[in-house]
Amino acid sequence: MRISDRVVRFVLKPVVFLASLSPAAWLVWAGLTGNLSANPLSDLTNETGVWTLRFLCATLAITPLRRLTGWNPLIKFRRMAGLFAFFYGTLHFLTYVIADRFAGLDFPNGIVAWTTVRNLAKSVGEDIYKRPYITVGFTAWTTMVPLTATSTAGMIRRLGGKQWNQLHRLVYATGCLGVLHYWWLVKADIRRPLTYGAVVAALLAFRLIKRTGVGIRGAVSRLAWRRTTVE
Template identity: 50%
Template sequence: MSWKNPSSKRIALLKVTLFTVALLPLAKLGHAAYTDSLGANPIEKITHLTGYWALTFLLITLSATPLRLLTGWSWWLRLRRMLGLFAFFYALLHVLTYLVLDQFFDWPAIAEDVFKRPYITVGFSVFLILLALAATSTNAMVRRLGGKRWQSLHRWVYVAACGGVAHFIWLVKKDLTRPLTFAAILGLLLIVRLSRLLHSDK
């Protein structure tokens, strides 16, 4: 059977493989923590790695539609929900690392950070968007909201991606290679999205 029309069994196998691969960064991070090899500042390392993978999975999620357009394989879209949930999962770990390990639930200090540091303000805003998208990702929520309202809500994923890239750029003080690479990839994905919207209006 070709990859253009894969069987349900092949899709299920692909999802299991994707699920396993998506957990590898967490397994690697856990191993590093167990072997005490996170470096001189382990909290900072965990914060950076979880944020990096949250943004990585978010951009991979956004690439599903361009990949479908390029390959003609519609099954890319069947992986999008899982990829999006992994983006939220790593974003949740990222935020929890800050709240628990870094700030120890010091809510006044957290509030001060959110209001005084733009990159944290943006970061929390992105997390709230991802939280809303994850909470409405089920089939039941699609039916409850209705197709058009659900699609309108989930277009906020592009706002989250832009905010995530901005958060990354603000956070990095010296070598901007990685955040600018993310920005370039996001720009390309937005161009594909815009061209698709313009084409659909013709």
């Protein structure tokens, strides 16, 4: 498949960007027009969380897809997918802080007061410390911070390709922690966390197979190699 750089840059990328933004836009619209459930705050928290996982899966899928299809321009979408994972992850964290922590505070001196800030920090901190699934979720979000900070071309240059690559393997941890966080919070129906777990596991297994060279590795990488060179 031959698609010129110009098409990727001026057509595909803007389209993918807008498409990636659409879940957030939809949530805002649905929230304002009363199109969420009877518990809209819980919907906002759940949906931003699920979209974080989806974008993490997309980020992790780029390299395997690129290898399997041989369509190299895919790499140009990896940063965007990763940044959207951070975007939705941050929205998720903020909804939690506001709808779950802030809304549960006492306001002895009114809402606009220093005690509010202090109590909020204490409430978030204690929850992260006390509840394992929150600890894991918060850690997952934290791992995305250095990745986002080093996502610019300038940072790649400054770090050097090798170190940059090494640092960005941290996203594997983000994926695993994200799935674990989802797994630990559901009440009984683990089918969805299980699905995300399977997807993340498959995407990580692809890398493991490539690296360690066991079993099917030969077949998969030869196939991939042939496709990439034939192009």
